Amino acid sequence: MNTQADAVPGSGAEPQAVAPAAMAATRPLYWSVRRELWENRSIHIAPLAVAAVFMLGFLISTIHLAEKVRAALALDAAQQQAHLARPYSVLAILLILNAFAVAVFYCLDALHGERRDRSILFWKSLPVSDLVTVLSKAAIPLVVLPLLTFAIIVATQLVMRVLSVAVLYANGLSSEPLRTQVPLLQMSLVLLYGLTVQALWYAPVYGWLLLVSAWARRSTFLWAVLPLVGICVVEKIAFNTSHFASMLGQRLTGGFAEAFDGGKHTDGIPIVSLAQLTPAKFLSGPGLWIGLAAAVAMMLAAARLRRYREPT
Amino acid sequence: MTVIEARGLRKTFGATIALDGIDLRVEEGRILGLIGPNGAGKSTALNAMLGLTPYQGELKVLGRDPWSERDQLMRDVCFIADVAVLPRWLRVSQALDYLAGVHPRFDRAKAESLLTKTAIRRASKIRELSKGMVAQLHLAVVMAIDARLLVLDEPTLGLDILYRKQFYDSLLNDYFDRGRTIVVTTHQVEEIQHVLTDVMFIDRGRIVLNRSMEEFESRYLEVMVHPDRIAAARALKPIQERQVFGRSILLFDQVDRRLLDNLGDVRTASIADLFVAVMSNPAGQQGAGP
Numbered sequence: 001m002n003t004q005a006d007a008v009p010g011s012g013a014e015p016q017a018v019a020p021a022a023m024a025a026t027r028p029l030y031w032s033v034r035r036e037l038w039e040n041r042s043i044h045i046a047p048l049a050v051a052a053v054f055m056l057g058f059l060i061s062t063i064h065l066a067e068k069v070r071a072a073l074a075l076d077a078a079q080q081q082a083h084l085a086r087p088y089s090v091l092a093i094l095l096i097l098n099a100f101a102v103a104v105f106y107c108l109d110a111l112h113g114e115r116r117d118r119s120i121l122f123w124k125s126l127p128v129s130d131l132v133t134v135l136s137k138a139a140i141p142l143v144v145l146p147l148l149t150f151a152i153i154v155a156t157q158l159v160m161r162v163l164s165v166a167v168l169y170a171n172g173l174s175s176e177p178l179r180t181q182v183p184l185l186q187m188s189l190v191l192l193y194g195l196t197v198q199a200l201w202y203a204p205v206y207g208w209l210l211l212v213s214a215w216a217r218r219s220t221f222l223w224a225v226l227p228l229v230g231i232c233v234v235e236k237i238a239f240n241t242s243h244f245a246s247m248l249g250q251r252l253t254g255g256f257a258e259a260f261d262g263g264k265h266t267d268g269i270p271i272v273s274l275a276q277l278t279p280a281k282f283l284s285g286p287g288l289w290i291g292l293a294a295a296v297a298m299m300l301a302a303a304r305l306r307r308y309r310e311p312t
Numbered sequence: 313m314t315v316i317e318a319r320g321l322r323k324t325f326g327a328t329i330a331l332d333g334i335d336l337r338v339e340e341g342r343i344l345g346l347i348g349p350n351g352a353g354k355s356t357a358l359n360a361m362l363g364l365t366p367y368q369g370e371l372k373v374l375g376r377d378p379w380s381e382r383d384q385l386m387r388d389v390c391f392i393a394d395v396a397v398l399p400r401w402l403r404v405s406q407a408l409d410y411l412a413g414v415h416p417r418f419d420r421a422k423a424e425s426l427l428t429k430t431a432i433r434r435a436s437k438i439r440e441l442s443k444g445m446v447a448q449l450h451l452a453v454v455m456a457i458d459a460r461l462l463v464l465d466e467p468t469l470g471l472d473i474l475y476r477k478q479f480y481d482s483l484l485n486d487y488f489d490r491g492r493t494i495v496v497t498t499h500q501v502e503e504i505q506h507v508l509t510d511v512m513f514i515d516r517g518r519i520v521l522n523r524s525m526e527e528f529e530s531r532y533l534e535v536m537v538h539p540d541r542i543a544a545a546r547a548l549k550p551i552q553e554r555q556v557f558g559r560s561i562l563l564f565d566q567v568d569r570r571l572l573d574n575l576g577d578v579r580t581a582s583i584a585d586l587f588v589a590v591m592s593n594p595a596g597q598q599g600a601g602p
Contacts, residue, residue, distance in 0.1 A: 031413030038406050039399070114399075121396035124364060128414050129383035307382075308366070 028128045032136030033144065040106055043140060047149055050098045051156045054091050058160055065164060066171040073177060081181040088160065088182055092153050092191055096198060099149040103141035107209035108220040110137040111302060115309055134210065134303040141206045146195040154188050186274060193277055201255030204291040207298035214302040214309065250287065258282045313340045315461050315493045316361060320369035323356050330356040332517035333369065341490040345504055346497045347587055348514035354497040358465050362391055374460060387416055390454045393465035398446055400439035404432055411453060423456035444475040451479060455487045464496040476500065480507055501584045511583055513590055521590055532581035533572055534563050541575045552589035563589050
């Protein structure tokens with residue numbers, strides 16, 4: 001009757017063989033990013049809304065498109081381009097500004113909202129580390145928003161192009177000036193570069209906002225802004241200098257000056273040429289690398305802070 | 313195998329001592345009830361075990377240090393608490409997707425089949441569910457995780473009696489087995505007395521009583537004393553005496569049952585009554601000490 005003794009040697013290896021199968025493969029970072037998208041629908045709704053409003057304006061403007069193209073034909077090449085490419089460029093700038101605004105408000109709430117709605121203990125009851133959580137939240141402004149913005153801009157520009165060609169065709173005009181003066185493929189490369197520059201250059205801004213959202217119990221916006229203003233004021237009164245203020249200014253606006261050659265182009269003329277990109281200058285400047293190091297430090301600090309945090 | 317082991321576990325918030333050097337040991341397959349008044353340190357102790365709060369002293373849960381290894385520990389530990397709120401914006405289907413995506417021991421099919429027994433729809437957001445349904449959802453999710461330790465901190469707070477009963481019934485019938493361990497705190501002590509294998513009273517950061525339920529049942533007896541035997545009963549040094557409908561009910565610790573049978577109707581004490589006796593009576597507290 002008793003066959004258990006025979007089973008013992010064989011059964012020894014069995015639990016080990018079964019154990020790895022019982023552990024399903026997981027992708028905590030990927031699912032945590034998706035989780036952010038479920039919670040923060042403004043990430044995709046805001047750029048779509050901006051693009052939709054812009055398209056409405058553009059649709060109405062196509063009434064005058066034929067006249068505009070005829071008028072442009074009389075101008076020299078540079079001015080032609082300024083006229084014809086402007087709507088495409090305005091759209092891109094609007095959506096890039098939108099991405100920055102969404103990123104700022106997203107970051108301010110990212111690690112604060114989970115404490116405010118007291119769901120943090122639920123998230124912490126799952127096998128996802130604080131570092132993965134912070135990385136998934138940092139991925140929104142650094143990866144998701146730039147890619148999404150890129151896709152929406154390129155898609156909208158394609159729709160604009162198709163519409164324009166159709167309108168010109170209906171008016172018996174050639175679409176040749178559009179094709180030569182508004183090189184969409186080349187512009188999308190410039191755009192991809194610009195969005196990468198934006199993400200890298202603003203990384204410490206996002207890092208700071210995530211750190212504040214992990215730290216502050218309330219009023220994250222005030223905590224993010226007032227200490228910086230305070231340092232500027234103290235420096236000004238104590239030493240009558242404004243190094244800190246100019247550093248902040250450089251961080252907010254200096255990235256594009258380093259990444260693009262703005263020497264020859266005047267205001268209002270869109271950047272369409274790859275020759276205007278200066279990646280070597282951008283990558284070799286200390287500002288970028290100091291900023292990235294600060295971003296990493298602040299994100300690590302935010303992850304560490306989250307470990308100590310309980311619902312507010 | 314020991315699931316939780318603490319030695320000199322201590323935690324202070326400023327001048328307030330939440331845990332005053334606790335020693336405890338919970339073996340696999342036990343269901344431990346942690347009972348104490350508000351602010352006694354129950355939640356702090358549970359939070360320390362879950363790696364949600366830093367502490368002093370030694371603490372190992374499933375052989376791990378909870379504070380530094382929370383994320384690995386949570387593969388084998390589940391937690392339901394009144395304060396660990398499910399996010400209101402989350403959809404039920406998203407909760408299942410997320411769990412399946414991040415938890416190596418989550419069995420989605422099991423969670424789905426548990427949910428079919430409820431009125432919860434997959435497309436609903438948490439904010440659209442009643443409090444009872446949220447508790448059902450959380451329990452279904454947790455029961456679908458093949459965890460070794462389940463920590464429940466007031467899991468049924470604010471639920472009506474039907475949901476509370478259902479909660480513990482499904483926990484016992486469909487989840488608990490000898491390979492799992494459960495630690496639970498609640499104010500509804502009467503409802504979980506039959507569920508527990510061990511009970512621990514905690515007061516002002518200290519463990520004031522620690523018994524297995526077998527010990528508890530053989531040791532603490534309650535007698536509704538005949539009015540003419542009251543003097544004899546009091547001579548046996550009850551740890552508590554109370555009046556119900558004009559009759560005296562005396563609670564005894566380690567008094568021979570044959571002696572008590574002569575005094576009146578004898579029955580096993582309830583955890584709630586012993587708790588009141590221990591908490592209101594410093595002498596009893598010493599007598600019942602661990």
